[in-house]
Amino acid sequence: MGGLVSDEVRDMIRSALADEPALGLEFEQVVEDGRKRRARRRLGALTAAAVGVVAVVAVAVSGTFAPTSAPPAGMLSTSPTTVTSSVAATPGCVTESMTGGFPDLPRGTATPAELAESGRLTEAFRQFPLPLPAGVEATPLRLCAIDGSWGGDFRLTGDRSVFVYVRPLGGQPPAGCVLYTPETxxxxxxxxxxxxxxxxxxxxxxxxxxxxxVWRADGTYVRVTETGGRGSVTRVLDDDQLTAIAAAPQLKVQVAGGPVPPAPSDQRAAQLGSVLAAVIPPGLKVERTPADEALMFRVRQGGYRALANLTDSAGTGWVMVNLEKPGAGEVDCGGRATCRLVDLSGGRKAALDTVVEGGVTRLSLNAKAADGTWISVQTSNVADTGGASDAPTRPNPPLAEADLVRIAELPHLHW
Structure with missing residues (x-):
């Protein structure tokens, strides 16, 4: 497992987006989501999967938002304007549930307060003089409701787009850096x-x-991202210009939100460190995957992930541990015939799925830590070879049910 999304799928997404207006759909996020979905399918992860590539392409072609009225046409002015204490009423809009590219998964619905805030933010941002280079113009931005948050995008002259995401700060402290690659x-x-x-x-x-x-002093968090299509490697906006947009007073959120946990960071990933090493059964050797993963936590998919191949005399298998931010909800099997609930310490429950198909055995255990962190532990008798093969590489997964339970009960395994 672990190979890249195929060139055919990449071309499908590129073609669907090439001649369309900016849609709140960031390509590299779609690709990364595709990798995650494929890994979950192959390893029998039974958490909810994101939208498939075909659905993503359909969204890209048909449109992203469900506005209550048509968006304004033309280009945004970059000349200074006066910001008044009140703005004209603008109909709000809702981000469709299948839309990717934002930190939150869109609900596809909005409360009256969220819809009103969408209209207010959209109208307020029109008063902001965008810090654009000479000769560059931008299409209008609509900030549509996502899930207690708002987002949208605008296209710059050329092939670059800018995505804007805002939400209440919720007491979240500023996060440290995340170096996804050596070049970051x-x-x-x-x-x-x-x-x-x-x-x-x-x-x-x-x-x-x-x-x-920007973790703002006015109680708002804003992320502004510039990206482009294939071959788009030249930036339009510099660091100061992107920061100025994220700090725009017009993006202050006026709807209260709940507490927000700390954002993932390399610092916290390092603190988690080698916490898993102590629960690997004797005789199993941790081996690096083709992606250089060796059971050390890294920031991935908005959470923390550790994976590795495990080898003994019976062959090589695979294990992955995911931590996702604390959230609501209870652990259950969702009616799956392959699942049963098992007891953890402290009265907690875990959902254990066992799937056997074509010689491939997959175990998945999903639980919640005491602080609400979602924990997923998965193992399979198929090694991560960096390719697309599903052929078994040992008779059984390298870890048994009891091993997965021990991992889920580690006291330091939390957000």
Missing amino acids: RCSAKVLPDGSTARVTVEPGAEATLVSAD
Whole structure:
């Protein structure tokens, strides 16, 4: 497992997006989501999967938002305007449930308060003079309701797009840097008003992605991301311009939200460290995967992930542990015939799935830590070879049910 999304699928997404307006759908996020979905399918993960590639392409062609009225036409002005204390009423909009590219999974619905805030934010942002280079214009931005948050995108002259995401700060502290690749560049600074800004640059052979995150002193969190299609490696906005958009006073959220846990960071991943090493049964050797994973936690998919191949005399298998941010909900089997509930310490429950198909055996255990962190532990008798083969590489998974339970009960395994 672990191979890249096929060139055919990449071309489908690129073709669907090539001649369409910006849609709140960031390509590299779709690709990464595709990798995660494929890994879950192959290893029998029974948590809810995100939208499939075909559905993503359909959204890209048919449109992303469900607005209550048509978006304004034309290009945004970059000349300064006066910001007044009140703005004209603008109909709000809702981000469709299948839309990707934002930190939150859209509900596809909105409360009256969220819809009103969507309209207010959209109208307020029209008053903001975008800091664009000479000769560059931008299409209008609509900030549509996502899930207690709002987001949208605008296209710049050329092939670059900018995605804007806002939500209440919820007491979340500023996060440290996350270096996804050796080429990633990250810097942070305190702004004059006491806000903290972080800029992350991810160069790539296909596209350069740049994000400015600002934990604002006015109680709002904003992420502004610039990206482009295949071959789009030249930025339009510099670090200061992206940060200025994220710090725009017009993006202050006026709807209260609940507490937000700390954002994932390399610092916390390092603190989790080698916590899993102590529960690997004697005789099993931890081996690196083709992606250089060796059971050390890294920031992945908005959470923390550790994976590795495990080898003994019976052959090589695979294990993956995911931590997702604390959230609501109870652990259950959802009516799956392959699942049963098992007891954990402290009265907690875990859902254990066992799937056997074509010689491949997959065990998946899903639980919640005491602080609400979602824990997923998966193992299979198919090694991670970096390819697409599903052929068994040992008779049974390297870890048994009791091993998965021990991992889920580790006291330091939490957000």
